[in-house]
Structures are given as C-alpha cells and as structure tokens.
Amino acid sequence: MPSAPAPSSPAPVVSPLAAPAPAADSASSRSHGASSADRPASSPHAHRTGSTAWHAARALAERLGRAAPLTAHRLPLDRALGHVLAEAVVALTDLPSFDTSAMDGWAVAGPGPWTVKEGEGLLAGRGSTEPLPDGQASRIATGARLPADATAVIRSEHAHCDEAKRLLYAGREVVQGQDIRPRGQECRSGDELLPAGTVVTPPVLGLAAAAGYDALVAVPRPRVDVFVLGDELLTAGLPHDGLIRDALGPMLAPWLRALGAEVAEPRRLGDEAGALRQALVSSDADLILTTGGTAAGPVDHVHPVLAEIGAELLVDGVAVRPGHPMLLARLAEGGPCLVGLPGNPLAAVSGLLTLAEPLLRGIAGRPAQDRYRAPVRQEVHGHPHDTRLIPVVHREDSVVPLHYNGPAMLRGIAAADGLAVVPPGGVRSGTEVEILDLPWASASPWTEGCFT
Numbered sequence: 053m054p055s056a057p058a059p060s061s062p063a064p065v066v067s068p069l070a071a072p073a074p075a076a077d078s079a080s081s082r083s084h085g086a087s088s089a090d091r092p093a094s095s096p097h098a099h100r101t102g103s104t105a106w107h108a109a110r111a112l113a114e115r116l117g118r119a120a121p122l123t124a125h126r127l128p129l130d131r132a133l134g135h136v137l138a139e140a141v142v143a144l145t146d147l148p149s150f151d152t153s154a155m156d157g158w159a160v161a162g163p164g165p166w167t168v169k170e171g172e173g174l175l176a177g178r179g180s181t182e183p184l185p186d187g188q189a190s191r192i193a194t195g196a197r198l199p200a201d202a203t204a205v206i207r208s209e210h211a212h213c214d215e216a217k218r219l220l221y222a223g224r225e226v227v228q229g230q231d232i233r234p235r236g237q238e239c240r241s242g243d244e245l246l247p248a249g250t251v252v253t254p255p256v257l258g259l260a261a262a263a264g265y266d267a268l269v270a271v272p273r274p275r276v277d278v279f280v281l282g283d284e285l286l287t288a289g290l291p292h293d294g295l296i297r298d299a300l301g302p303m304l305a306p307w308l309r310a311l312g313a314e315v316a317e318p319r320r321l322g323d324e325a326g327a328l329r330q331a332l333v334s335s336d337a338d339l340i341l342t343t344g345g346t347a348a349g350p351v352d353h354v355h356p357v358l359a360e361i362g363a364e365l366l367v368d369g370v371a372v373r374p375g376h377p378m379l380l381a382r383l384a385e386g387g388p389c390l391v392g393l394p395g396n397p398l399a400a401v402s403g404l405l406t407l408a409e410p411l412l413r414g415i416a417g418r419p420a421q422d423r424y425r426a427p428v429r430q431e432v433h434g435h436p437h438d439t440r441l442i443p444v445v446h447r448e449d450s451v452v453p454l455h456y457n458g459p460a461m462l463r464g465i466a467a468a469d470g471l472a473v474v475p476p477g478g479v480r481s482g483t484e485v486e487i488l489d490l491p492w493a494s495a496s497p498w499t500e501g502c503f504t
C-alpha cells in the first residue's frame with residue numbers, strides 16, 4: 053500500500069536490451085539481443101529518473117521476448133490449438149488432389165444427349181474410375197473423382213433422364229468444365245498456405261488436415277504465473293472493514309489466456325515478502341506477473357524482493373498514466389521475466405498491455421500487431437509528460453473516450469472496445485491517436501477451457 057515518503061528512486065535502469073524510443077507510429081523493433089546501439093531506455097518525456105517512455109517500454113518488452121523464444125514442438129493436430137506456427141504450413145498435396153465434382157448430378161463427356169452408363173455411378177471416396185467415352189454420362193456424387201475425359205458436371209436438377217431410353221438431356225446450356233473443381237484449384241503441392249507466426253485456430257487445423265498434415269511444428273503457449281499481493285483483498289462477498297474484493301485475480305487469468313498464454317490459477321500471497329520470494333524462486337513459468345506492491349509503501353515488497361534475489365530490473369517505471377510504477381525484471385540470467393503490475397486495477401491493465409502483452413507476443417513468436425489510428429470524437433486532456441491510456445468505444449469512424457477512467461476504476465474499461473494512446477499534452481477533437489484493441493472482439497479463446 054502506498055504511503056509517504058516518496059519512493060527513493062532506484063538508480064536509472066539501462067538494460068542491455070533497452071532501445072531508444074521509436075517514433076510514436078513506427079513499428080516495434082524486431083531486432084534480437086543486445087547491442088551497444090540499443091541504449092538508453094529513457095524517454096524524451098520521462099521526468100522521473102529511470103522511467104521509460106511508453107513506446108520504448110513496449111518495444112523493449114517485445115524484443116526481450118523475441119530474444120528468448122520458447123522451443124517449438126511437433127504437436128499432433130488435436131494438441132496444437134492456440135499454439136503459434138513455428139514453420140510455415142506448406143501444402144503437402146494439390147487441393148483438390150484430383151478433379152472432383154462440385155455437385156450431385158451427372159458427369160458427361162462431349163455434347164448431349166448422353167447415353168447413361170449402367171451401375172450405381174461415381175461416389176466420393178471410391179477407387180479408380182474408367183475414362184468416360186464421348187457421348188456418355190455417369191451419375192456422380194459431390195466429392196467423387198471425375199472420370200478422365202469428362203467435360204462437365206450437370207446438377208441433377210438441371211437434367212432430365214429418359215429411363216426407358218437411358219438417355220440424359222440437359223435442361224439448360226452446358227458449359228465446358230462447369231461444376232468441376234479442378235485438381236490444384238485451391239493450391240498446388242509446395243504452395244505456402246500459412247506463414248510461421250500464425251496462431252493455430254480451428255480453421256488452421258482444418259486446412260492443415262486437408263493439406264495432408266498429421267502434426268504441426270508450433271511454439272507452445274507461454275506459461276504464466278500470477279501472484280496477487282495485498283492483505284486487503286477478499287475473494288468473495290461484499291467489501292467490509294477496509295477490505296476490498298480482489299478485482300485482478302478474476303480478470304488477469306482469462307485476459308492472459310486471450311493473449312495466448314496458459315495460466316495457472318492466480319495465487320494470493322497477501323503482503324508477505326517471504327511468500328513472494330518463495331513464489332518467485334520456485335516458479336517454473338515462462339513469465340511471472342505480480343499485482344500490487346510496486347510502489348514504496350511499507351508493505352510494497354516487489355522491489356526489495358527482486359533486489360534480494362538478484363533480479364535484473366529492465367524497466368522500472370514507465371511514463372504512462374495510469375500505471376507508471378509498472379516494472380519489468382529478469383529473475384536470473386536465462387530465467388523467466390517478471391512484470392510487476394501496479395495494484396490499482398486500471399493501472400494493472402495498463403501494465404498488462406504495455407509490458408506483458410508484447411513480451412508474450414515475443415516469446416510465442418506471434419507477429420507484431422497491426423497498429424492503427426482513429427480520430428477521437430472529442431478533446432482529451434493529456435498528462436504533461438506522460439502518455440495516457442484511455443478506454444474508448446468505436447463509434448462509426450472515430451473513438452469516444454469513456455468516463456470512469458481513473459486508475460482505481462474498471463467501469464470504463466469494462467465497457468470499452470480498446471484503449472486510446474494519448475500523447476503527453478493531450479489531443480484536440482479529431483486528432484488521430486493509436487488504438488490498442490482489446491482481444492475479445494476478434495477472437496474468443498478467453499472462454500474458460502477453450503484453448504486448454
């Protein structure tokens with residue numbers, strides 16, 4: 053819990069992985085690893101020693117993830133959902149792999165009327181077929197292999213069969229090749245169907261199976277541990293006697309799942325430095341998130357515990373409101389990273405999107421998000437030095453800022469489509485600002501159990 057005196061700022065943190073702040077609208081850096089050209093991390097807007105500019109903090113988190121990607125595995129299709137392709141999916145066959153009928157009806161060769169061949173006709177999945185001589189027709193089912201020399205398929209409803217004479221008449225003009233799906237129409241063997249970095253969704257599984265795959269080489273979902281700090285937190289019932297409900301435990305796990313992570317049930321550690329230390333050193337997750345305890349109050353244990361276990365602070369404060377006390381650390385050389393989210397709930401969301409989301413994207417090998425901008429419907433006040441993240445809703449071609457956007461409030465974000473990135477000083481009505489979309493509009497892997 054925060055209290056006076058003000059935090060004695062730790063020494064400026066200049067990580068070997070820190071990079072200069074990219075231009076506000078430039079794409080995140082994709083360079084890997086450390087370089088002497090990559091420093092320092094300080095923002096042109098930062099007014100606190102060690103505070104990193106918002107865009108630089110995001111870029112650094114993503115780069116840190118990309119520098120330590122998770123190992124890819126060969127996964128059977130039924131275990132690959134939600135993972136990220138480490139290799140492109142290349143067609144192992146032509147699709148369709150043979151000329152096939154698109155309709156139930158008749159395969160015909162040459163001009164009609166046609167003599168109907170005897171027998172049950174051509175069914176999907178049946179073995180080899182003889183050529184169809186000119187002037188003949190054979191019953192054919194959707195998906196059946198077309199006999200060699202067939203020139204068209206006539207849908208059953210567009211043909212009339214004189215059973216007595218065993219003659220077939222077309223009810224309308226027959227165009228060569230009609231209702232035939234030619235071999236290779238969708239792809240040729242060797243064509244790239246999906247690039248590396250694609251998230252394995254249900255249709256990706258379907259396409260991979262169709263193209264001949266039994267397994268996919270994919271990066272597993274990063275495993276995340278969430279440690280919720282604070283003695284004041286209740287897990288059920290109404291707030292009472294200065295105690296409040298934990299709003300972050302219930303929110304973060306599904307949010308992280310929506311970002312493609314595998315998340316253990318959040319653990320509540322109270323305000324116990326020892327419990328925090330023990331949880332950090334015994335975690336085997338790829339990323340650890342803590343909530344609360346990032347400031348300098350009497351029971352804000354995150355900084356002291358990180359120092360005690362020899363963690364390297366890579367970002368210690370970001371020039372963003374809310375959420376400026378957020379931090380990013382590496383627990384040990386080659387060890388997992390930790391994102392310290394501030395305890396105020398909207399500040400925690402800010403930390404999640406600023407540091408955890410790009411880091412997860414990096415370690416999972418997901419491509420950089422498409423950035424986009426939209427005009428704001430009204431003037432938005434800015435912070436004098438820091439970026440502001442404001443919950444917004446889309447309205448036609450612009451975004452409308454929502455009320456109840458204070459650091460301790462979730463009412464705005466719960467109704468929002470995204471967060472507007474408001475530069476220091478604010479923006480006038482009509483100014484285009486960067487928008488961070490919330491993941492649930494486009495996909496819903498956050499449904500409990502869906503991606504597990």
Ligand SMILES: Nc1nc2c(c(=O)[nH]1)N[C@H]1C(S)=C(S)[C@@H](COP(=O)(O)OP(=O)(O)OC[C@H]3O[C@@H](n4cnc5c(N)ncnc54)[C@H](O)[C@@H]3O)O[C@H]1N2
Binds near residue numbers: 347376
């Ligand atoms: N002297 C200073 N005090 C504070 C500063 C500062 O710069 N100097 N920064 C303020 C800002 S901004 C934030 S944000 C918070 C960050 O504080 P902590 O990360 O240490 O978080 P706590 O003190 O533990 O909690 C802050 C606030 O949030 C409530 N909280 C915590 N966890 C939860 C949860 N899981 N669900 C709901 N609410 C939670 C907690 O009860 C406090 O009200 O520090 C300011 N102080």
Ligand code: MOO
Binds near residue numbers: 374375376394
């Ligand atoms: O960063 Mo704090 O989030 O302003 O409340």
